[in-house]
Amino acid sequence: MAMKTPLTIQPQKLPLGFPTASNPRSSRVFMASTLSSSSKEAVNLKKPFSPPREVHVKVTHSMPPQKIEIFNSLQDWADENILVHLKPVEECWQPQDFLPDSSSEGFFEQIKEIKERAKEIPDDYFVCLVGDMVTEEALPTYQTMLNTLDGVRDETGASPTPWAFWTRAWTAEENRHGDLLNKYLFLSGRVNMRQIEKTIQYLIGSGMDPRTENNPYLGFVYTSFQERATFISHGNTARHAKEYGDIKLAQICGTIASDEKRHETAYTKIVEKLFEIDPNDTMLAFYDMMKKKIAMPAHLMYDGRDDNLFEHFSSVAQRLGVYTAKDYADILEFLVRRWKIEKITGLSAEGQEAQDYLCRLAPRIRRLEERAQGRAKEAPIMPFSWIFDRKVQL
Numbered sequence: 001m002a003m004k005t006p007l008t009i010q011p012q013k014l015p016l017g018f019p020t021a022s023n024p025r026s027s028r029v030f031m032a033s034t035l036s037s038s039s040k041e042a043v044n045l046k047k048p049f050s051p052p053r054e055v056h057v058k059v060t061h062s063m064p065p066q067k068i069e070i071f072n073s074l075q076d077w078a079d080e081n082i083l084v085h086l087k088p089v090e091e092c093w094q095p096q097d098f099l100p101d102s103s104s105e106g107f108f109e110q111i112k113e114i115k116e117r118a119k120e121i122p123d124d125y126f127v128c129l130v131g132d133m134v135t136e137e138a139l140p141t142y143q144t145m146l147n148t149l150d151g152v153r154d155e156t157g158a159s160p161t162p163w164a165f166w167t168r169a170w171t172a173e174e175n176r177h178g179d180l181l182n183k184y185l186f187l188s189g190r191v192n193m194r195q196i197e198k199t200i201q202y203l204i205g206s207g208m209d210p211r212t213e214n215n216p217y218l219g220f221v222y223t224s225f226q227e228r229a230t231f232i233s234h235g236n237t238a239r240h241a242k243e244y245g246d247i248k249l250a251q252i253c254g255t256i257a258s259d260e261k262r263h264e265t266a267y268t269k270i271v272e273k274l275f276e277i278d279p280n281d282t283m284l285a286f287y288d289m290m291k292k293k294i295a296m297p298a299h300l301m302y303d304g305r306d307d308n309l310f311e312h313f314s315s316v317a318q319r320l321g322v323y324t325a326k327d328y329a330d331i332l333e334f335l336v337r338r339w340k341i342e343k344i345t346g347l348s349a350e351g352q353e354a355q356d357y358l359c360r361l362a363p364r365i366r367r368l369e370e371r372a373q374g375r376a377k378e379a380p381i382m383p384f385s386w387i388f389d390r391k392v393q394l
Contacts, residue, residue, distance in 0.1 A: 062213040063150055070278060071151035071163065071216060077273065078162040085266035086169045095180035098252050100187070111187050117246045118188035123387050125240055126190050128322045129253075130386045131313040132233060133185060135298040136178035136256075137200045141208050142297060143171045146223075149216040170263060177256045184252060195385040199303045206300035211292050217285035220270045225294050227264035228331050231257050233323045240320070268338055279344050280351040286341070287354030290332065290361060303385045312382050315394035319379065325369040333362040 100110035146167045147153040154164035185191050212218040238253035274282040301310040317323045336342070341358050383389040 058209060059211070059213045061150060061215075063215040063217060067217075067278075067281070068151040070274075074273065075162050078166065078270075081269060081273075082166055082266050083162055083169075085262055085269075086166070086173065087262075089172075092173065093176070093255060095176055095183060098180060098248065098255075099183055114184070114187045114248070115189045117248070118190045121190070121241070121244045121246060121249075123190075123384075123390050124316050124320055124392045125237075125244065126185075126188075126387055127313060127316045127384050127392055128320055129181065129237055130185065130191055130196055131298070131301070131317065132237060132322075133178060133181035134196065134199050134203060134301060135296075136174070136181060138203045138208075138297060139171060139174055139178060140204055142174070143167060145208060145210065145212070146170075146219065148214050149212065149219040150214050152216045152219075166266070170266075173259060173263070177259065180252060180256070184249065191386055192388050195303050199301060199309070199386070202302045202304065203298060203300060206302070208295070208297055208300065210295045210297075212289075215285070217274060217282060218289055220267055220274070221286050221289045222294065224264065224267040224271055224335060225289070225331055226297065227260050227267055228334065229294075229323065229327065231260040231264055232327050232331070233317070234260060236322045240322070268335070272339055275339055275344060280347050283341070283344065283347060283351045283354050283358075286335075286339075287357055290358060294328075305385055312384070312394055315379065316392055319393065325372075326366065329362045329365040329369070332358075332365070336362065 100107050100114070104110075152161075152163035152167075154161075154167055156164075158168075159165075182196075185196070186193050210219075210222050212222050234253050234257035238250045238257060241247075241253055242250035271282065271286075274285075296310070296314075299310050301313065303309055306312060314323075318325065336358055341355060344355065347355060379394040381391045381393050383391045
């Protein structure tokens with residue numbers, strides 16, 4: 001569930017319930033992450049093992065208990081329609097397939113080749129790649145989040161239900177992403193691995209609250225959005241790597257993107273099914289998540305130095321086109337089409353209002369982005385500890 005970095009805009013006024021940035025710095029785009037909202041804010045927690053952070057007051061168990069029966073009744077459907085999007089372990093690629101073989105006599109020569117190719121890649125690309133890798137490495141947090149969802153969580157840690165099996169097997173497939181990127185970056189010689197490792201530790205320790213309220217309706221809308229965002233982000237890092245002449249790195253990023261696309265398909269099918277059997281509450285859930293905004297998994301990213309590391313990283317990703325505000329709008333538009341939002345009938349008055357909001361939201365986001373880009377000032381240059389404090393334009 002990697003990076004996954006939708007951006008939002010900070011114009012003078014934000015319609016549609018867009019929150020303003022909690023730490024505004026310019027009219028440039030911001031990551032939809034540590035943005036304030038209508039929720040009350042808890043105090044910043046400052047502990048030696050955790051960065052300064054914004055914590056939303058948790059709304060727990062917003063799904064009525066009777067709705068749990070819907071997910072119980074869908075177990076056979078999930079077994080036949082969702083688990084098919086997992087690959088047997090023996091058919092899966094493994095990180096070692098893309099890395100030098102440490103048992104071979106040519107091991108050091110292969111490492112030398114990686115380092116030579118890496119020399120041709122600019123620092124700002126490595127900032128984006130490290131950010132993606134750090135996000136992937138926080139996988140324990142994402143499994144924990146999925147196991148907060150009522151009706152689909154893994155109750156024992158080894159539950160035989162299709163929902164629980166999906167969560168464990170999805171986690172196992174995703175685990176390869178961080179492993180591969182981590183090892184490749186280590187071998188490249190271009191990054192400060194100790195600072196990166198600190199960032200990973202801080203991020204896992206901080207956790208995340210995507211404001212899904214223990215509610216699988218909200219949770220599966222969130223994961224549908226996130227998996228597509230990850231697919232786009234890794235796909236763009238693959239394209240850039242190819243342009244810089246590193247075909248092996250392009251293959252790595254492209255292979256990870258392919259996994260994310262497969263996982264996106266599974267999650268969007270779940271929401272599609274919910275629209276089929278419970279259209280009104282599913283519409284309200286989609287509306288709720290988009291009104292809140294999609295909080296990024298790595299929005300509490302911290303390296304022990306930069307309190308605004310995620311904001312700075314996301315600005316570089318925006319400038320390079322790895323993940324942009326336009327992508328955020330495109331994902332929303334894709335999901336509206338995928339779930340045929342305009343054609344859903346039988347909604348309550350509240351559901352119809354949510355439907356209208358969702359159908360109009362993407363064009364409004366694009367207009368806000370265009371205004372913000374028109375006012376954007378020249379970006380500052382910032383050092384990143386991930387690349388030995390070399391400076392990169394935001």
